[in-house]
Amino acid sequence: MTATDTYLLLRAFCDELARCGLQHACTSPGSRNTPILLSLAREPGIKSWSHLDERCAGFFALGAAKASGRPVAVTCTSGTAAANLAPAVIEAHEAHVPLLVLTADRPPELREVGAGQTIDQLKLYGDAVKWFFEVGVHEATSENLRWIRTLACRAYATAIDGAPGPVHLNFPLREPLIAELPLPDDPTGRADGRPYVIVEPPHIREGLDGAGPHPSGRLLIVAGAGTLDPAGLAAYAERSGIPLLADPLSGARRGGAAIAHYDLLLRSEAFTESRRPEFIFRVGELPTSKPLRTWLAALPDVAQIAFDPYHTWHDPGSVVGMRIHGAPPRPDGLNIEPGWLESWRAADRTVAEVLERIVDDQRLSEPLVAARLAAQLPARAILFTASSMPVRDLEEFAAAREDPPRTLSNRGANGIDGTVSSAFGVAATAGGPVVLLIGDVALAHDIGGLLAARRLGLALTIVVVNNDGGGIFHFLPVAGETDAFEEHVATPHGLDFAHAAAFYGCEYERPQTAAELSGALGHAIAAGGTTIIEIRTDRTRNLELHRRVANAVAG
Ligand SMILES: Cc1ncc(C[n+]2csc(CCOP(=O)(O)OP(=O)(O)O)c2C)c(N)n1
Numbered sequence: 001m002t003a004t005d006t007y008l009l010l011r012a013f014c015d016e017l018a019r020c021g022l023q024h025a026c027t028s029p030g031s032r033n034t035p036i037l038l039s040l041a042r043e044p045g046i047k048s049w050s051h052l053d054e055r056c057a058g059f060f061a062l063g064a065a066k067a068s069g070r071p072v073a074v075t076c077t078s079g080t081a082a083a084n085l086a087p088a089v090i091e092a093h094e095a096h097v098p099l100l101v102l103t104a105d106r107p108p109e110l111r112e113v114g115a116g117q118t119i120d121q122l123k124l125y126g127d128a129v130k131w132f133f134e135v136g137v138h139e140a141t142s143e144n145l146r147w148i149r150t151l152a153c154r155a156y157a158t159a160i161d162g163a164p165g166p167v168h169l170n171f172p173l174r175e176p177l178i179a180e181l182p183l184p185d186d187p188t189g190r191a192d193g194r195p196y197v198i199v200e201p202p203h204i205r206e207g208l209d210g211a212g213p214h215p216s217g218r219l220l221i222v223a224g225a226g227t228l229d230p231a232g233l234a235a236y237a238e239r240s241g242i243p244l245l246a247d248p249l250s251g252a253r254r255g256g257a258a259i260a261h262y263d264l265l266l267r268s269e270a271f272t273e274s275r276r277p278e279f280i281f282r283v284g285e286l287p288t289s290k291p292l293r294t295w296l297a298a299l300p301d302v303a304q305i306a307f308d309p310y311h312t313w314h315d316p317g318s319v320v321g322m323r324i325h326g327a328p329p330r331p332d333g334l335n336i337e338p339g340w341l342e343s344w345r346a347a348d349r350t351v352a353e354v355l356e357r358i359v360d361d362q363r364l365s366e367p368l369v370a371a372r373l374a375a376q377l378p379a380r381a382i383l384f385t386a387s388s389m390p391v392r393d394l395e396e397f398a399a400a401r402e403d404p405p406r407t408l409s410n411r412g413a414n415g416i417d418g419t420v421s422s423a424f425g426v427a428a429t430a431g432g433p434v435v436l437l438i439g440d441v442a443l444a445h446d447i448g449g450l451l452a453a454r455r456l457g458l459a460l461t462i463v464v465v466n467n468d469g470g471g472i473f474h475f476l477p478v479a480g481e482t483d484a485f486e487e488h489v490a491t492p493h494g495l496d497f498a499h500a501a502a503f504y505g506c507e508y509e510r511p512q513t514a515a516e517l518s519g520a521l522g523h524a525i526a527a528g529g530t531t532i533i534e535i536r537t538d539r540t541r542n543l544e545l546h547r548r549v550a551n552a553v554a555g
């Protein structure tokens with residue numbers, strides 16, 4: 001077995017991934033993974049994005065795969081490098097994002113004998129991957145070349161089959177790690193450029209084929225991330241008079257049936273009592289909203305039907321009585337209670353008036369930033385939103401509009417890690433501008449992700465709401481534990497992100513008013529580079545503002 005064998009096999013593997021449809025890969029430097037990263041970088045059908053930090057590489061690949069809906073490969077060297085991919089692998093598993101994780105390893109004779117940079121990488125990510133395979137060390141016979149082509153096809157297909165997710169292949173690599181070029185020809189690929197094995201794409205069933213529930217009366221639709229054909233769903237809800245409670249992450253918060261402010265409305269007992277539905281269609285993942293989740297969980301006797309193409313079984317309240325592995329049916333002529341949608345819309349309009357009075361009047365507040373971004377971004381933009389308050393404020397305050405920008409978030413494991421890198425990964429595959437809404441702690445956590453601006457030349461507009469710590473924790477009982485709250489929970493840091501912008505070569509703006517924010521957004525998107533737009537807010541005042549809004553809606 002020679003280096004030529006290694007490179008021949010890896011060239012066939014990467015060629016086959018490209019034939020299957022893989023367009024993007026992320027590399028990170030190291031010695032042991034040299035054959036993998038060179039083979040990826042030399043594959044003409046694959047764009048390879050270079051990263052210094054494996055954690056960033058993993059999250060970048062996650063963002064690219066999430067935005068494109070296709071598997072993205074990520075490779076790293078042996079040892080703790082592979083462990084640094086774990087957060088992104090876990091997020092990909094929880095959020096059903098297809099990733100191909102290609103780790104380099106020492107060959108068997110160098111394991112558990114004190115060789116450098118060697119850890120146990122077998123099944124390193126546990127049950128967070130759909131498939132683990134130890135590739136082994138082989139000669140590049142024509143049988144083995146055919147086999148490694150099927151391995152590539154199988155890994156790619158496994159990542160997207162059923163519920164998409166990560167696949168881990170561990171590649172033991174023997175020295176020498178560099179081969180002499182040019183490599184011999186490899187005639188084992190299919191002649192016409194098609195994959196070695198054509199795998200039928202997973203089939204998602206549409207509707208119920210005539211069977212299943214026939215709701216009438218008070219039907220409600222709740223839509224979250226992963227909703228298939230959100231525009232079609234919104235149009236159907238409007239045509240049929242069905243209130244649509246759609247998280248911005250669903251893409252369905254649009255049209256005349258969208259009840260944008262359900263998070264605020266459902267906090268009132270009088271409201272929930274008077275709007276008790278008879279049927280609920282739950283489409284995609286559950287929205288983040290706690291009042292909505294609490295309400296759904298309190299309705300075990302209401303017929304709740306989950307349309308769940310990926311078999312996720314999301315139902316923390318154990319109330320779903322029917323689960324259909326497809327998209328919801330859209331029969332016309334349903335017998336929906338007259339005035340049912342209008343009663344929701346009237347309430348939603350009242351909240352919008354409250355927001356106009358309280359939030360729009362304010363200087364640049366956290367709710368105002370979320371609402372303005374949702375209202376102003378062009379339809380072709382992608383809004384990536386960080387966990388913590390950004391994703392919640394967007395859900396609470398974004399109005400419905402006809403053509404909302406696509407909204408993405410890492411909500412599989414709700415982590416604040418890797419957010420900048422994920423947003424850059426989105427930018428790598430998106431056609432239009434990408435805007436990231438992020439808190440200061442999340443930005444500080446993945447500050448190294450900013451390297452993608454300079455090294456990869458990618459464009460991203462980063463709107464950081466800097467309240468000097470974790471503002472979300474002020475909403476939780478822990479805020480009362482004043483002896484340790486500030487230092488150990490809120491974690492203020494005093495960072496001024498102007499310095500980060502200068503260090504990483506980004507443009508920087510600090511708007512003071514809503515009008516200045518609009519201007520800064522316009523400039524940043526038009527300029528096409530990476531801009532950090534920093535907005536300073538105050539955690540205590542933010543809590544008060546949220547309370548004031550909730551009280552005004554309740555009153
Ligand atoms: C990786 C990870 N570590 C810790 C947490 C717990 N956590 C949730 S929100 C948060 C603070 C986020 O602060 P920031 O990004 O500034 O947003 P804000 O709450 O101020 O809106 C933390 C630490 C998490 N979700 N993920």
Ligand SMILES: [Mg+2]
Pocket residue numbers: 439440441465466467468469470471
């Ligand atoms: Mg913060």
